[in-house]
Amino acid sequence: MPKYADDPTWADIVPLPTDEGGPNPLAAIAYSDDYSETMSYLRAVMAAKEHSPRVLDLTEDLIDMNPAHYTVWLYRAETLFALHSDLRAELEWLNETALAHQKNYQIWHHRNLIVDRLCGEEQGVVDEEGLWKAECEFVEQMFERDAKNYHVWSYRQWLVRRFGLWGPVELEFTERMLARDLRNNSAWNHRWFVVNGRAEMEGDGGLGVEDPEVRAREVKFAMEAVAKTPQNQSPWNYLRGIVRKTGMSLGHLKGFAEQYASLKEPDEVRSSFALDLLAEVYVEEKKAKEAGEVLDLLATRYDPIRKHYWQYRKGLLGVEGAAAA
Amino acid sequence: MSLAAGPGRGGGADTQLPDELALVVEKQVAYIQSLDKRRDELEYHLTEHLRISGVYWGLTALHLLRHPDALPRDGVLDFVFSCLRPNGGFGAAPGHDAHMLYTVSAVQILAMTGGFEELETRFPNGKMRIAKFIADLQQPNGTFAGDEWGETDTRFLYGALNALSLLRLLHSQRTDEPPLINVSAATAYIKACQNFDGGFGVAPGRESHSGQVFTCLAALSIAGELDSYLGEEGKDRLGAWLSERQLPSGGLNGRPEKLVDSCYSWWVGSSLAMIGRFHWIDQKKLTRFILQCQDPEQGGFADRPGDMVDVFHTVFALTGLSFAGYPELDEVDPA
Ligand SMILES: [Zn+2]
Numbered sequence: 001m002p003k004y005a006d007d008p009t010w011a012d013i014v015p016l017p018t019d020e021g022g023p024n025p026l027a028a029i030a031y032s033d034d035y036s037e038t039m040s041y042l043r044a045v046m047a048a049k050e051h052s053p054r055v056l057d058l059t060e061d062l063i064d065m066n067p068a069h070y071t072v073w074l075y076r077a078e079t080l081f082a083l084h085s086d087l088r089a090e091l092e093w094l095n096e097t098a099l100a101h102q103k104n105y106q107i108w109h110h111r112n113l114i115v116d117r118l119c120g121e122e123q124g125v126v127d128e129e130g131l132w133k134a135e136c137e138f139v140e141q142m143f144e145r146d147a148k149n150y151h152v153w154s155y156r157q158w159l160v161r162r163f164g165l166w167g168p169v170e171l172e173f174t175e176r177m178l179a180r181d182l183r184n185n186s187a188w189n190h191r192w193f194v195v196n197g198r199a200e201m202e203g204d205g206g207l208g209v210e211d212p213e214v215r216a217r218e219v220k221f222a223m224e225a226v227a228k229t230p231q232n233q234s235p236w237n238y239l240r241g242i243v244r245k246t247g248m249s250l251g252h253l254k255g256f257a258e259q260y261a262s263l264k265e266p267d268e269v270r271s272s273f274a275l276d277l278l279a280e281v282y283v284e285e286k287k288a289k290e291a292g293e294v295l296d297l298l299a300t301r302y303d304p305i306r307k308h309y310w311q312y313r314k315g316l317l318g319v320e321g322a323a324a325a
Numbered sequence: 326m327s328l329a330a331g332p333g334r335g336g337g338a339d340t341q342l343p344d345e346l347a348l349v350v351e352k353q354v355a356y357i358q359s360l361d362k363r364r365d366e367l368e369y370h371l372t373e374h375l376r377i378s379g380v381y382w383g384l385t386a387l388h389l390l391r392h393p394d395a396l397p398r399d400g401v402l403d404f405v406f407s408c409l410r411p412n413g414g415f416g417a418a419p420g421h422d423a424h425m426l427y428t429v430s431a432v433q434i435l436a437m438t439g440g441f442e443e444l445e446t447r448f449p450n451g452k453m454r455i456a457k458f459i460a461d462l463q464q465p466n467g468t469f470a471g472d473e474w475g476e477t478d479t480r481f482l483y484g485a486l487n488a489l490s491l492l493r494l495l496h497s498q499r500t501d502e503p504p505l506i507n508v509s510a511a512t513a514y515i516k517a518c519q520n521f522d523g524g525f526g527v528a529p530g531r532e533s534h535s536g537q538v539f540t541c542l543a544a545l546s547i548a549g550e551l552d553s554y555l556g557e558e559g560k561d562r563l564g565a566w567l568s569e570r571q572l573p574s575g576g577l578n579g580r581p582e583k584l585v586d587s588c589y590s591w592w593v594g595s596s597l598a599m600i601g602r603f604h605w606i607d608q609k610k611l612t613r614f615i616l617q618c619q620d621p622e623q624g625g626f627a628d629r630p631g632d633m634v635d636v637f638h639t640v641f642a643l644t645g646l647s648f649a650g651y652p653e654l655d656e657v658d659p660a
Contacts, residue, residue, distance in 0.1 A: 016420075043420055069373070071422045074472070109476045148583065150527070150534065157530055185581040189532035192521055197530050233569065233581050241521030305575075306568050309605040312561075 003034055004041050009054055015040035016047060035065050046075055051082035063097060067104040077113055087118045095138055102142075105151040112158060119162075132163040140173070147177065148186045157193055166198045166206065182225050188234040191221075192241065209242050218242055223256060226271070230260045236273035254281045263293055272302040279313065288317045328360075328379045330635045333620030335587075335627030346616035348646065349624060350653055353639070354392045356624025357383045360636055361396070376418040377408050381430040382640040384437055389643045389655050402440050405431050406447055413451075413458035414472075425462055425471045428455060429484035436491040456494045459485045460505040467510030468528075478527055479518055482511055483540035486547040497549065512548050515541045523562040524580075535570055535579045535592040538563070542599045543659070551599065564602035567593050575610030576629070586628045587618040587638050590645020595659040598648055608649040615642045615649075 004010045017040045038061055045055055059076040062069065080090060091114060098107045115135065118126055136159060142152045160170060171194055177187035195218060196208030209215045219242060225235035243250060260274035269275060275294050282291035292314050299310035360383060380401060387395045407419045408431060414423025415431035432455065435441055444451040462470045462485065469481040489495045489505065496504035517529045518541055524533025525541040542563075545551040555563065570577045570593045576585025577593045590611065597603040617630040618638065625634025626642035647654040 068375075070424065070472075071416075074422060148580075150532065154527065154531055157528075183582045186532050189520070189526075193530045196521075201529055237522040237581075245521065305571055305573060305607045305610065306605060307607075309565065309568050309602075312605065 002037055004037055010041060013041055013044045016043035038062050038065065042072065051079040053083065055079045067097065067101040067106060070106055073106045073110050077110060081117065087114050090114050098142060102146055102149065108151045108155045111155065128163065132159055132165065135159055143177065147181060147184050153186050153190060156190065160194065166194060170194045178225065182229045183232050183234060185234045188238055192238065209245055215242060215246055230271035230274065233273055236277065250281045250284050253277060257281065263290060266297055269297065269302055272298060275302060292317055328375050328636060330633035333623040333625055333634050335618035335620055335632055335634060336630040346613060348616065348651060348653060349619065349621050350390055352624035354387065354390055354395050356639070357386050357636065358395055373418045377405065377415060377427045378430045379636055380404060381433050382636050384434060386640040386643050388437065389647055389657065391655055398438050401434065401438060402443055405434050409448060413454035422472060423458065425459065425469060425481045425484050428458060429488045432488040432491050452492050452494065456489055456492055456505055459488055463506050467507060467514035479515065479537050479540045482514065483544040486511065486544050490547050508548050512545060512550050515544050516554065523566045533566065533580060535567065535589055535596065538567065539592040539596045542596050546599055555600065560600040560602065564597060564600055564605055567597050568605040571606045571611065575607060575614035584629065585614065587615055587626055587645065588628060588641040590615055591641035594645050594648040598659040603648055612646060612649045612651060615645050618642055
């Protein structure tokens with residue numbers, strides 16, 4: 001049943017079917033699909049450079065059917081801007097669309113364009129705080145469905161940078177996310193970003209973990225997470241990130257690592273990441289024999305799939321002047 | 326070239342014992358060939374926005390399978406040229422806007438099929454016009470946009486360097502001409518994408534992801550800065566993160582606590598190969614996982630055993646097998 005061919009609103013348009021592949025009997029069947037018909041109307045309006053309200057209807061229809069078609073999004077944005085359309089209404093519509101199409105990333109790029117335009121166009125008029133709060137709320141709603149969606153996290157970071165949200169409210173948000181799932185590596189990454197991003201990327205003050213108080217707070221935060229989930233690589237990586245960035249000695253973490261893995265109780269290891277860290281501590285202490293024993297435990301018992309990696313690490317001990325058996 | 330999923334599922338017949346897992350080369354070739362004959366399906370049209378990349382993936386798969394001529398070269402080239410836009414970029418399919426990703430796919434196809442001469446015949450000064458399209462997308466901070474709308478992504482940056490290198494138009498390949506792009510600004514941007522855990526994200530601050538690790542390493546490699554930037558210590562650290570992507574099933578994931586997926590055989594595998602540490606993962610287990618994603622009846626690979634096969638996972642599963650030294654397959658170039 002053709003949707004557009006019988007619609008008087010579209011009677012002036014000669015649809016442009018795709019010319020892909022040239023004459024092909026099978027292709028003819030596909031043109032009976034709604035989607036192909038709708039696309040042929042889009043091609044026609046694009047060829048005529050038409051920007052009108054009905055183009056918004058047409059692109060909405062197409063996006064509902066196939067949100068991954070980047071050309072449709074671009075033409076929709078162009079049309080919205082040309083018509084000076086109500087961009088808040090566009091955001092409302094995007095909420096529904098994003099919830100219906102979780103995996104799509106064009107939606108987020110489009111949203112980005114709209115919010116940016118809204119702030120630029122109505123500068124001084126628009127309630128920026130109200131806008132970012134609503135955006136943050138919507139993002140959190142998205143995370144209820146998929147808390148690791150890469151595109152949504154990208155958008156969240158964009159909001160933080162665009163509106164300067166480097167404060168405690170955003171930190172609390174990462175805590176809410178991690179309270180739901182301590183293994184959410186995306187949330188850990190976001191925490192690092194909120195704590196250090198200003199110093200690393202904006203260059204306008206803030207020391208991140210290089211501030212001793214912040215460092216103590218973040219080390220404690222990661223350690224508490226390890227206590228709840230010892231075999232969770234995210235907080236261990238976070239700790240190592242702090243060590244690396246601040247030049248803090250690994251020795252400070254020895255006692256902590258030994259709570260989860262120790263050479264004295266090789267049968268009671270609760271975390272392969274603790275073993276890994278312990279091996280490095282021993283290297284720092286120039287105890288190559290102990291380091292080798294820890295690496296053996298990893299290669300043979302606690303992470304055998306990466307046996308070659310652990311053996312390589314053990315091989316490096318030889319350089320330190322110790323006997324690598 | 327259809328990007329539609331199916332018809333088969335990875336794993337196929339339940340009766341297949343693990344010992345009997347083997348690559349079904351002829352069926353894989355037939356599967357790729359069949360993708361061009363599925364235009365009566367709705368999904369064929371729904372995936373039009375990826376079409377030219379699909380052709381590239383299919384062709385790469387056939388090269389790996391040592392059947393490079395299983396798709397008609399003339400037909401492939403006709404299709405590629407039909408995607409070329411007057412601005413020197415390529416769209417995903419005829420009538421689509423030019424975009425970096427599809428321009429890169431087009432250049433890769435032209436390089437693989439030796440089509441640059443035809444390009445110059447049909448589109449005078451074509452190589453330079455494509456290069457100009459790409460160069461114009463570079464942003465002041467060194468990165469590249471995908472199109473005139475300005476979305477940036479390290480994938481586009483890698484794509485730009487890769488395509489220019491295939492066109493032999495990088496400054497290092499023609500030192501007597503002025504450079505088309507600012508390579509050092511591009512690599513500086515890549516370095517800013519490295520995270521506290523040693524991996525790379527899609528932009529500064531973004532979570533490490535094996536796909537982005539691949540694009541960043543490959544870009545550094547093309548720019549000739551991989552060794553000098555990472556050094557042995559940096560390679561060890563990154564290799565540790567990458568090898569941690571292997572889970573007990575043998576498959577690889579894209580980031581911590583995510584599911585394994587056969588396509589990461591390529592993103593993780595080629596990254597490890599570029600830094601000379603592929604042997605850190607268990608190759609036997611990886612091979613076995615990948616073969617469990619194969620449909621032994623009708624060909625094709627899925628992301629995981631039991632899911633529908635598609636061309637994207639087929640080519641990247643094959644590259645994984647090739648890295649792991651599977652016989653009957655050509656070797657791949659990691660970057
Ligand atoms: Zn995949």
